[in-house]
Amino acid sequence: MMDEYVLIACSVLVLIGMTAAILHRDPFDKLISLSLLIAGIFPFIVDRGYLDVAAATALIAPLSTIFILHVCRRETA
Amino acid sequence: MIAIYVCAGIAVYAAIRIIAERNTMRKLPFLNVVSFAVTGIIALLLPHPLTILAAAAYFVGSTLESNAIASTWSGGIKK
Numbered sequence: 106m107m108d109e110y111v112l113i114a115c116s117v118l119v120l121i122g123m124t125a126a127i128l129h130r131d132p133f134d135k136l137i138s139l140s141l142l143i144a145g146i147f148p149f150i151v152d153r154g155y156l157d158v159a160a161a162t163a164l165i166a167p168l169s170t171i172f173i174l175h176v177c178r179r180e181t182a
Numbered sequence: 183m184i185a186i187y188v189c190a191g192i193a194v195y196a197a198i199r200i201i202a203e204r205n206t207m208r209k210l211p212f213l214n215v216v217s218f219a220v221t222g223i224i225a226l227l228l229p230h231p232l233t234i235l236a237a238a239a240y241f242v243g244s245t246l247e248s249n250a251i252a253s254t255w256s257g258g259i260k261k
Contacts, residue, residue: 106227110187111223115193117197118194118197118216121201122197125200125201131206133254137200137209137213138201140248144193144220147220148220148227151227151236157236159224159236159240160235160236160239163243167247170247170250171247174254177254
């Protein structure tokens, strides 16, 4: 079970990722911050016992990042 | 119970180091550190046999994501 220290740590991870994704201007920095945000939400999914949802999301979320990376490379090159 | 606190502390410290670094290349190792720490939190959170599958899936996915960002940022093969 998740107690308050781990809950605060994961909430800090989500909030840092959200703030950095808003404030950064470089698209790669935005993607790194978005990856930090996604890393922060996973313990909340696992804490409720939705382990199949967590496994599916862990395999689908990098695919969306790779699709956004293609868009970034098209703009910079 | 102390192990999950250590993992949470490492995750928060690496997240603070990510937003403190100005160079994009120096952010990427700390993104890997966050992924490892969150994998540890997921594996230690529930005493269920399917938890290790979710942790392994997250480990594979986050490593793929970090390496995709790093290889695209570095530019690939120069022609």
